Amino acid sequence: MxxxxxxxxxxxxxxxxxxxxxxxxxxxxxxxxxxxxxxxxxxxxxxxxxxxxxxxxxxTKNDLVVAAVEHLTEVRGAELAAAARRLPRGDRRTRAVVRMLGDHFSSPVFTAALELWVAARSDPALMAAVEPLEQRVGRETHRLTVELLGADESVPGVRELVQATLDLVRGLGLANTLTDDTRRRGRILDQWARTLDTALDGALHATLQETT
Amino acid sequence: MxxxxxxxxxxxxxxxxxxxxxxxxxxxxxxxxxxxxxxxxxxxxxxxxxxxxxxxxxxTKNDLVVAAVEHLTEVRGAELAAAARRLPRGDRRTRAVVRMLGDHFSSPVFTAALELWVAARSDPALMAAVEPLEQRVGRETHRLTVELLGADESVPGVRELVQATLDLVRGLGLANTLTDDTRRRGRILDQWARTLDTALDGALHATLQETT
DNA sequence: CAACAAACAGTCAAGCCTGACTTTTAATTC
DNA sequence: GAATTAAAAGTCAGGCTTGACTGTTTGTTG
The missing domain is CATH 1.10.10 (Arc Repressor Mutant, subunit A)
Structure with a gap:
């Protein structure tokens, strides 16, 4: 030795x-x-x-950045999963879920991902690395959201509402990079949660009425 | 001569x-x-x-880009106003409005604006030029959307729903820069138009019930 | 314990972008 | 129609980033 x-x-x-x-x-x-x-x-x-x-x-720089994309993907997944575990059960579940998503898409990891997306837009090599990873993250996030909301995707329109929720928080995240937007985001997402709850119920009832 | x-x-x-x-x-x-x-x-x-x-x-490059920001702001406003004028009246109004917004936020001018937003994030001089213009565009777009939807912002929750609509199309626009997303966007926005219609009605009825 | 391989450290030249400078061209005014 | 002034064209040096090269340290294997 x-x-x-x-x-x-x-x-x-x-x-x-x-x-x-x-x-x-x-x-x-x-x-x-x-x-x-x-x-x-x-x-x-x-x-x-x-x-x-x-x-x-x-x-090369590209090697570094591509590896960073993969690393960031893992970090994003882990952060989201951790936040999901901290969610309260029972009442006001929807509100908590969309707020969590909103916070996640306004965090530094989102900012870093945004930089990579935009850079990849005009760099084929980077795009080749970003695109498949992003699709995976997208699918996983969607699956997680469906699970957290307890939504039934067999009901028509529910899938689109979940997607809309994710695109909304993406948009809020983008707005947040320009100016801190926490309060406005809170109000919007609270209203969104209410709308989502009645919409998910509504879609369900509409389907039940059709089938009965 | x-x-x-x-x-x-x-x-x-x-x-x-x-x-x-x-x-x-x-x-x-x-x-x-x-x-x-x-x-x-x-x-x-x-x-x-x-x-x-x-x-x-x-x-300097900054002079050029700042001028481009101003120029782009005008172009964006003009494009939006022109698209608004082409909107059909009467039935399916909401659907047409959100589709128009979705298309606008997925156009090249949005892409150019996105590049400027992201660049401004780490360039104070550019940010100083972008921020005020962006706020103005944001307010104008909001006002226009309220007008096109015929929404009554004095009803609680309506303002947030309009904001959510705009943040949603922003998120869809961002997604569209990575992969062409036209079909998915269409489905999501159609569903959102339906949800928005009932939500706006619902908000109105809830308020009426409170006051009577 | 010695030889070998991998990881780590530092330096430097090539290439690109920016913006300053000089010359040329065109429009306006007297 | 000539002088004056503004616009346009081209050139080039300085600064920054990248990645190739060489030397040194640390870990592994026989």
Whole structure:
């Protein structure tokens, strides 16, 4: 054993940690400086990782950013799942669900994702990485929302209302990047929750009347 | 008169035309290449305007882009007003209104605006130009939507429903920049139009019951 | 314990974008 | 019709970003 106690960290673990630090720093830079303001130099400095080390793990900026997209996807999924677990049961469930979604789509991870979407729009290589991941996230979020709302998608119109809810929070998230919008968002989503509740009930009753 | 018939264009008009060509080219570049892909050189080439002429009108990139923001604001307003005038009267009004809004927020002008919003997020000078204009557009669009829907904002909840409609189309517009989304958008907005109609009625009835 | 491989660190040249400068062209005014 | 002034055209240097290259440290294997 030539190694001292402090250097007992296995190589594999070191690699994982180094990459994680770089990817976290990348996401931070995306939020603070935007995509084009995120230079690889800045990321390496921010992560406290040498330029050489960075280029060892991610040879080009694209490699770094694509990995950041994947990393961010995982973070978004985890955050959403965690928030979902904290939701109260019973009454006012719908309100809590849409508020949670609204908050999630107004968080820094959304901002970072937004930067990547917009950048991908004019960068085919990035788009190739972003698109499939985004579709997966979209489907998962939809599934989760349906589950949390206890909605019945076999009823006509319900699927569209859930999608509308997600597109709404996406729009609110976008508005939130320009000016802090928390209060306005709260009011809108409260009203949305009420409307959604009666609409989901209404759709159900309409279907029941048709079938009976 | 030394000038020939073809050079009879007054200086003032020439200037106006030259600026318009540059600003249109800027918006086109924003849509096709994104904000950071929009170099001043590219814009001058695209506009068929020499670099010197460009720098005469807009000394810095920021000057050009800020002017493009203002220009785009006008274009957006005009497009929306024109689309509003084409709307059918009478039945299915709500459906037509939300579809029109959905289309507008999925058009190239929205894409260009999106690029500017995201860029402004990490550029204070640009933000200073974008924010006030965006607020004005937001207010105008809201007012127009209320008018087109014939909604009564004195009824509680109605204002929020209109805002939600606008944030929804914003979210749909954002989704549309990643993948063409026309069909999905149509279904969602049709359902939302139905829901909005009953919700607006519902809000009205609820208020009537409270007051009687 | 020694040899080998992988990770890490730092430097630097090439390429691109911006905006300053100079020259040329066109319009206006006396 | 000539002088004056504004607009347009072209050129180029400075600054920034990227990623290629070389040297050093750390972990692994025989």
């Amino acid at each position: 030539t190694s001292t106690a402090s250097s007992r960290i296995p190589q594999e673990e070191r690699t994982r940690l180094m990459r994680a630090r770089l990817l976290d720093a990348t996401v931070e830079c995306l939020v603070e400086r935007g995509f084009s303001g995120t230079s690889t130099t800045l990321v390496s400095e921010r992560a406290g990782v040498s330029r050489g080390a960075q280029l060892h793990h991610f040879p | 030394t000038s020939t018939a073809s050079s009879r264009i007054p200086q003032e008009e020439r200037t106006r035309l030259m600026r318009a060509r540059l600003l249109d080219a800027t918006v086109e570049c924003l849509v096709e290449r994104g904000f950071s892909g929009t170099s001043t050189t590219l814009v001058s080439e695209r506009a068929g305007v020499s670099r010197g002429a460009q720098l005469h009108h807009f000394p």
